[in-house]
Amino acid sequence: MTAVTTDWDVAVVGAGIAGLTAARACAERGLRVVAHDALAPGGQLINLGTLADWPGPATTGPDLMSALLTDVMERGVEIAYGEVTGLRTDPLTVDAAEGPASARAVVVATGRGPGRLDVPDAEGWEGRGLSHCATCDGPLHAGREVVVVGDDEWTAHEALELAGIAKRVTVVSASPTWPAALDRRLTDAVDVRRGTVASLAGEGTLAAVHLADSDVLEASGIFVYTHAEPRTALLDGLPAGAPVWSAGDVTGADRHLLTAAADGLRAGHAVVAHLEES
Numbered sequence: 018m019t020a021v022t023t024d025w026d027v028a029v030v031g032a033g034i035a036g037l038t039a040a041r042a043c044a045e046r047g048l049r050v051v052a053h054d055a056l057a058p059g060g061q062l063i064n065l066g067t068l069a070d071w072p073g074p075a076t077t078g079p080d081l082m083s084a085l086l087t088d089v090m091e092r093g094v095e096i097a098y099g100e101v102t103g104l105r106t107d108p109l110t111v112d113a114a115e116g117p118a119s120a121r122a123v124v125v126a127t128g129r130g131p132g133r134l135d136v137p138d139a140e141g142w143e144g145r146g147l148s149h150c151a152t153c154d155g156p157l158h159a160g161r162e163v164v165v166v167g168d169d170e171w172t173a174h175e176a177l178e179l180a181g182i183a184k185r186v187t188v189v190s191a192s193p194t195w196p197a198a199l200d201r202r203l204t205d206a207v208d209v210r211r212g213t214v215a216s217l218a219g220e221g222t223l224a225a226v227h228l229a230d231s232d233v234l235e236a237s238g239i240f241v242y243t244h245a246e247p248r249t250a251l252l253d254g255l256p257a258g259a260p261v262w263s264a265g266d267v268t269g270a271d272r273h274l275l276t277a278a279a280d281g282l283r284a285g286h287a288v289v290a291h292l293e294e295s
């Protein structure tokens with residue numbers, strides 16, 4: 018085992034809006050804080066265009082991410098790149114990409130995984146037409162037909178964004194209760210189909226989506242938002258009373274930027290109170 022390399026007051030795992038807000042709250046109180054991210058700081062924000070349900074002047078995900086990152090770094094938060102693969106107690110240790118590091122408290126803000134499709138070789142279709150991000154991959158399907166799979170408000174949001182690019186957008190929803198409120202947000206350029214996807218087909222890249230009821234939809238892209246499960250692996254099996262807090266989408270709570278930020282702030286304040294008492 019590599020020696021423990023650095024002692025931190027607080028290690029935040031996941032530098033999305035929840036983790037960065039927790040890191041900021043701790044750094045403001047003079048604590049030494051590191052925020053780890055497996056990909057890049059910003060989390061889901063990086064994939065979002067103009068934000069919905071965001072108060073104040075309209076802004077995009079990348080613009081907000083950049084402002085948040087500048088702000089936390091100015092307050093002394095160190096950003097560490099790479100996946101955290103484990104969390105151990107006695108002493109509290111984060112298994113980071115650059116080696117294990119000890120911390121007096123940890124905030125886990127690892128968000129949710131990408132949407133998942135229950136079809137043969139789903140992973141093999143990633144990057145060959147299967148995507149989870151309208152802003153990133155939508156332009157690849159300009160003037161073509163795409164399918165969107167999901168049943169929440171962000172599915173509708175993504176379908177609308179794609180409607181401005183693709184020739185035709187079909188939302189496939191397994192939910193018998195796809196809310197009428199979502200239908201009202203959609204335009205004539207979007208169809209909603211009740212059903213599930215059975216398989217994907219195409220030579221090299223996606224050409225068609227086969228539904229369980231045997232219908233076939235022509236599509237060059239499929240955007241998947243179902244089964245996006247909270248990434249809780251680091252929290253599993255921790256002893257009761259460990260100085261570890263969770264915040265944001267990883268808690269399985271409401272999926273909004275504002276609630277994730279509020280959650281991060283609460284976690285940051287709880288960490289500060291804990292460390293001031295100990």
Ligand SMILES: Cc1cc2nc3c(=O)[nH]c(=O)nc-3n(C[C@H](O)[C@H](O)[C@H](O)COP(=O)(O)OP(=O)(O)OC[C@H]3O[C@@H](n4cnc5c(N)ncnc54)[C@H](O)[C@@H]3O)c2cc1C
Nearest residue numbers: 031033034035054055060061069101128265266272273274
């Ligand atoms: C398609 C879509 C559109 C949305 N649009 C909006 C919107 O317009 N307005 C709004 O309010 N909300 C929107 N939301 C919801 C919002 O994006 C999320 O609620 C919010 O981003 C969650 O923030 P988070 O910090 O909890 O998680 P995330 O933003 O997911 O960040 C988690 C971070 O943890 C990192 N991570 C994970 N595991 C590890 C590990 N083991 N080691 C290191 N790092 C790790 C990830 O790389 C990621 O950067 C949308 C959601 C989706 C899916």
